[in-house]
Amino acid sequence: MKPLLLWSDLLIYLLVLMLCLFFLRLRGDPQTREHWRRVFSTRLGMVTFTLILVYVGIALLDSLHFRRALEPVEGTQSTERFYDNQVTSALDVMLAGMGERFERTYSSPFALISFAKENMKDENGALYRDFPQLEHAGRHLATPADRWTDVLKKSITALIWGLLISAVVVGMQWAFLRRSSLPWYASWLTQTAVICLAVWLVLISPYYHVLGTDRGGADVAYQSIKGVRTAVLLGTLATLIMLPIAVTLGVMAGYFKGRVDDVVQYLYTTMSSIPGILLIAASVLLFQVYIDLHPDFFSTGMEKADARFIALCFILGVTSWSSLCRLIRGETLKISQLEFVQAAHAFGVSHSRIVTRHILPNVVHIILITFVLDFSSLVLAEAVLSYIGVGIDPAMGSWGNMINSARSELSREPVVWWTLSGAFFFMFVLVLAANLFADLVRDAFDPRTGSRVATA
Amino acid sequence: MTARSSVLMQVHNLRVKGLETGATILNGVSFELKAGEIFALVGESGSGKSVTSLAAMRLLPAALVITGGEVRVADLDLFELPEADMQTVRGERVAMIFQNAMSALNPVQTVGEQVAETLRLHTSLRGSALRQRVLQLFAEVGIKSPSERYSFYPHQLSGGQQQRVMIAMALACEPDILIADEPTTALDVTIQQQVLALIKGLTRSRQLAVLLITHDMSVVRNTADEVAVMYRGEIIEQAAVDAFFRNPKEAYSRRLIEALPNLADFHSAFEGEALLELDDVKVHFPIRKGILQRISDYVRAVDGVSLSIGRGETYALVGESGSGKSTLGRAILNLDRISAGNITFQGVPIHSLNRRALLPYRKKIQVIFQNPFSSMNPRLTLREIIYEGVDSLMNLSGTEREQRITVLLDRVQLGAEFSQRYPHELSGGQLQRVAIARALAVEPELIICDEPTSALDVSIRAEVLELLQELQSEFGVSYLFITHDLSIVPGLAHRVGVMQSGRLVEQGTAEEILTRPQHPYTQALLASVPRVDAAESTDSTGE
Numbered sequence: 001m002k003p004l005l006l007w008s009d010l011l012i013y014l015l016v017l018m019l020c021l022f023f024l025r026l027r028g029d030p031q032t033r034e035h036w037r038r039v040f041s042t043r044l045g046m047v048t049f050t051l052i053l054v055y056v057g058i059a060l061l062d063s064l065h066f067r068r069a070l071e072p073v074e075g076t077q078s079t080e081r082f083y084d085n086q087v088t089s090a091l092d093v094m095l096a097g098m099g100e101r102f103e104r105t106y107s108s109p110f111a112l113i114s115f116a117k118e119n120m121k122d123e124n125g126a127l128y129r130d131f132p133q134l135e136h137a138g139r140h141l142a143t144p145a146d147r148w149t150d151v152l153k154k155s156i157t158a159l160i161w162g163l164l165i166s167a168v169v170v171g172m173q174w175a176f177l178r179r180s181s182l183p184w185y186a187s188w189l190t191q192t193a194v195i196c197l198a199v200w201l202v203l204i205s206p207y208y209h210v211l212g213t214d215r216g217g218a219d220v221a222y223q224s225i226k227g228v229r230t231a232v233l234l235g236t237l238a239t240l241i242m243l244p245i246a247v248t249l250g251v252m253a254g255y256f257k258g259r260v261d262d263v264v265q266y267l268y269t270t271m272s273s274i275p276g277i278l279l280i281a282a283s284v285l286l287f288q289v290y291i292d293l294h295p296d297f298f299s300t301g302m303e304k305a306d307a308r309f310i311a312l313c314f315i316l317g318v319t320s321w322s323s324l325c326r327l328i329r330g331e332t333l334k335i336s337q338l339e340f341v342q343a344a345h346a347f348g349v350s351h352s353r354i355v356t357r358h359i360l361p362n363v364v365h366i367i368l369i370t371f372v373l374d375f376s377s378l379v380l381a382e383a384v385l386s387y388i389g390v391g392i393d394p395a396m397g398s399w400g401n402m403i404n405s406a407r408s409e410l411s412r413e414p415v416v417w418w419t420l421s422g423a424f425f426f427m428f429v430l431v432l433a434a435n436l437f438a439d440l441v442r443d444a445f446d447p448r449t450g451s452r453v454a455t456a
Numbered sequence: 457m458t459a460r461s462s463v464l465m466q467v468h469n470l471r472v473k474g475l476e477t478g479a480t481i482l483n484g485v486s487f488e489l490k491a492g493e494i495f496a497l498v499g500e501s502g503s504g505k506s507v508t509s510l511a512a513m514r515l516l517p518a519a520l521v522i523t524g525g526e527v528r529v530a531d532l533d534l535f536e537l538p539e540a541d542m543q544t545v546r547g548e549r550v551a552m553i554f555q556n557a558m559s560a561l562n563p564v565q566t567v568g569e570q571v572a573e574t575l576r577l578h579t580s581l582r583g584s585a586l587r588q589r590v591l592q593l594f595a596e597v598g599i600k601s602p603s604e605r606y607s608f609y610p611h612q613l614s615g616g617q618q619q620r621v622m623i624a625m626a627l628a629c630e631p632d633i634l635i636a637d638e639p640t641t642a643l644d645v646t647i648q649q650q651v652l653a654l655i656k657g658l659t660r661s662r663q664l665a666v667l668l669i670t671h672d673m674s675v676v677r678n679t680a681d682e683v684a685v686m687y688r689g690e691i692i693e694q695a696a697v698d699a700f701f702r703n704p705k706e707a708y709s710r711r712l713i714e715a716l717p718n719l720a721d722f723h724s725a726f727e728g729e730a731l732l733e734l735d736d737v738k739v740h741f742p743i744r745k746g747i748l749q750r751i752s753d754y755v756r757a758v759d760g761v762s763l764s765i766g767r768g769e770t771y772a773l774v775g776e777s778g779s780g781k782s783t784l785g786r787a788i789l790n791l792d793r794i795s796a797g798n799i800t801f802q803g804v805p806i807h808s809l810n811r812r813a814l815l816p817y818r819k820k821i822q823v824i825f826q827n828p829f830s831s832m833n834p835r836l837t838l839r840e841i842i843y844e845g846v847d848s849l850m851n852l853s854g855t856e857r858e859q860r861i862t863v864l865l866d867r868v869q870l871g872a873e874f875s876q877r878y879p880h881e882l883s884g885g886q887l888q889r890v891a892i893a894r895a896l897a898v899e900p901e902l903i904i905c906d907e908p909t910s911a912l913d914v915s916i917r918a919e920v921l922e923l924l925q926e927l928q929s930e931f932g933v934s935y936l937f938i939t940h941d942l943s944i945v946p947g948l949a950h951r952v953g954v955m956q957s958g959r960l961v962e963q964g965t966a967e968e969i970l971t972r973p974q975h976p977y978t979q980a981l982l983a984s985v986p987r988v989d990a991a992e993s994t995d996s997t998g999e
Contacts, residue, residue: 029835030878031834031835031878338830338831339825339826339827339830339831340830340831340832340833340841342786342789342791342823342825342831343823343825343831343832343844343891343894344844345789345791346789346791346818346821346822346823346845347818347822347844347845347848347849347898348811348814348815348818348819348845348848348849349844349845349848350848353848357833357836357844358833361833361835362833362834362835
């Protein structure tokens with residue numbers, strides 16, 4: 001087994017570390033702490049934040065990559081070890097080989113037979129056409145009629161296991177947090193639901209394809225879960241690439257005014273007058289050409305896909321800073337006219353100190369709100385880009401690619417609805433949670449709405 | 457004198473509570489409004505005077521509830537009426553005008569149209585008759601050339617004109633009762649007088665019953681017939697205006713009246729070396745036009761001002777908003793570049809110094825701003841706020857630094873325990889003390905006070921001014937005192953300069969300016985200053 005650190009893995013861990021440090025630092029400021037308290041004192045805040053954390057957790061697990069060592073081929077005396085070209089992650093291990101149970105093509109959820117008829121030979125060698133049995137579904141059943149009782153039995157077992165594990169997990173938290181005034185029980189209920197679902201999925205997936213299989217016979221549930229990492233990483237990474245550009249330029253334009261302001265305004269008006277999709281598509285295609293011309297840079301397909309993915313994040317980040325920049329410029333203009341900044345000037349405080357001490361802390365709420373709001377829009381943008389074929393590399397699981405494939409599936413008769421549904425469900429939960437959370441954050445941090453939420 | 461006039465509105469034992477907090481906002485407020493009389497409700501911010509009017513009109517924000525009492529307009533009990541009838545009462549029987557006319561007017565509709573709209577709702581006037589009625593109203597409220605102003609948008613009118621439009625709109629439906637909530641607070645003093653005179657005239661000519669809500673004793677003195685003082689949700693004293701000013705019964709009322717200045721007590725003229733000298737200072741802001749942003753003209757904010765301030769002297773710079781007095785203050789602080797002239801401090805021309813060379817002078821010239829809430833970063837503790845200048849301009853050892861904050865906070869009567877608090881935990885008066893402490897922290901020789909008391913309640917105003925004067929005699933610091941309010945000048949300033957549209961129209965000792973003003977503008981300013989001792993000279997009200 002050889003650990004493999006993809007660039008995006010490195011970035012995601014770096015990101016999580018940075019975010020943790022950022023929040024730790026914010027704790028020092030009692031006003032910010034009060035705001036966060038306001039976010040988490042609502043049940044909705046607790047539930048959505050728990051869900052977001054679950055997604056981030058899945059993404060983190062899915063970012064521990066390694067390549068399996070291949071068994072030495074019999075007879076060769078080579079001491080050199082070879083590794084699988086297929087990259088595996090810790091999440092794959094936890095899902096117990098869910099991604100390795102391929103069928104030949106489509107099959108519907110909980111199906112025992114394939115979705116399409118195939119030519120088969122009976123014992124006598126006569127050719128006939130029928131739905132073939134699936135390789136990895138329902139093989140343990142005596143008769144197909146037992147299927148639903150079997151599913152029910154397995155579900156109940158899974159539920160009991162799930163509740164047991166939840167009891168342990170929640171119990172530990174309860175021991176520490178029962179005196180807290182925050183509505184932790186909302187989070188615990190969410191955790192219980194998520195744990196039960198996860199346990200059920202892991203226990204039942206060796207026997208059935210819960211969400212069916214796609215055109216290539218891959219398990220849809222597995223692919224949907226693999227899409228989590230892509231979405232979470234893209235959402236945060238693109239935003240974090242965009243943030244420093246937007247904040248630096250915005251603050252500079254608003255604070256120094258004059259020529260600096262002219263240049264920055266010129267930049268973002270030019271930027272926002274180019275059709276976004278076109279710009280992104282062109283950049284992605286350019287980078288794709290570069291990848292194709294230098295195959296020796298990447299030892300596995302996964303690394304190639306990863307490079308394209310990071311390029312996409314980068315391009316999305318670089319092309320989407322203008323709106324935040326505009327917001328921050330306006331706010332900085334306003335703040336730099338306030339009397340406390342004037343007083344600082346009168347005290348001869350240096351520019352850099354004024355910016356870090358007086359301006360930045362007072363635009364943090366905008367940055368934070370944008371970060372959370374943009375997250376969900378970027379996840380959706382990924383789906384759109386993959387749909388028009390300039391998004392994530394198909395080798396890397398992504399909801400956009402799944403939705404893209406649904407284009408042809410939805411026009412079939414009978415319709416293949418589960419690929420789209422799987423991607424939709426996972427994306428819907430994430431985007432809804434992120435949006436609701438963003439609303440709460442905005443209500444708590446935006447000074448204009450502050451008093452209104454205080455009573456909610 | 458108007459005892460025979462009929463009572464139009466009765467408020468009896470009005471009680472209001474906060475819905476969430478349960479705090480009592482109004483505790484049994486009772487009064488009567490009589491036709492042809494102005495009833496003034498006076499109090500400082502938070503005393504419940506605006507809540508009284510909103511509650512009476514059933515317009516309270518959702519966080520407050522009426523818990524008891526009765527409001528009668530003629531024979532109607534307002535709290536018993538269905539909401540639809542209440543609407544009619546609000547439009548046709550009771551009209552309201554507010555402090556900020558600009559935000560009460562729709563910016564995308566002409567003022568004539570807006571008044572016409574009100575008339576259309578409540579009367580059957582249409583077409584040219586409607587227009588005639590609007591013009592008639594405009595003329596009545598003293599808007600010059602009404603037919604021309606009819607098609608003006610709100611932003612094309614001055615603050616006083618906007619308030620007149622508001623009054624015209626209020627009068628459009630011939631109400632019996634007018635509620636005026638701080639109608640002149642946002643206006644300059646000279647215009648304030650005109651609007652008040654208008655309200656007073658209309659009260660007499662239309663036999664209106666007016667409820668005038670204000671924090672300003674001088675407004676009461678000059679306009680009202682009867683006055684009630686509100687304090688923490690209760691009316692603590694109610695009397696006819698003359699009797700009230702002659703003999704206030706409550707200590708609090710006395711304090712409010714005493715906050716009015718005594719125009720007879722002057723500082724003696726000042727002799728001493730000049731600390732700061734301005735010589736023909738001009739601050740012009742370019743107006744840029746066109747694609748190439750060519751400079752087409754200049755806003756002449758300060759246009760040739762020369763003055764000098766001595767060590768330990770207070771120079772009051774008086775003028776209305778837009779006269780350039782604040783810009784001059786900013787120019788001295790080098791926050792705005794001057795376009796021409798010289799600013800010399802202790803003989804050194806400081807306007808041409810660069811950022812670094814200016815640092816030693818930054819320490820010597822400090823500033824206190826008008827609004828204490830925006831002059832402090834809400835995210836820093838008072839300690840950090842006060843140390844900002846100290847750390848940037850002085851090299852102090854650890855213990856000196858520690859001592860300084862204790863001494864300073866004590867000196868401004870706050871106490872060292874405040875050092876860890878955040879600005880939002882303090883009241884306006886306390887914050888202004890912190891601002892003074894912050895300026896003093898670097899041991900300045902000149903402090904520019906930009907309207908330091910105008911955002912404060914009257915009773916606190918006197919304390920802050922007193923503190924500033926104490927500090928002057930203690931540290932020998934000079935003040936450039938920028939204000940629009942001539943009434944605080946005596947007893948504070950040694951010399952006075954009067955500014956109008958960027959020019960210093962008159963300057964001299966405080967006594968000269970206040971007793972023998974030469975320039976017509978100074979005379980106009982002075983005429984609008986309220987006087988306590990003017991009980992005899994107020995125009996008679998019982999005609």
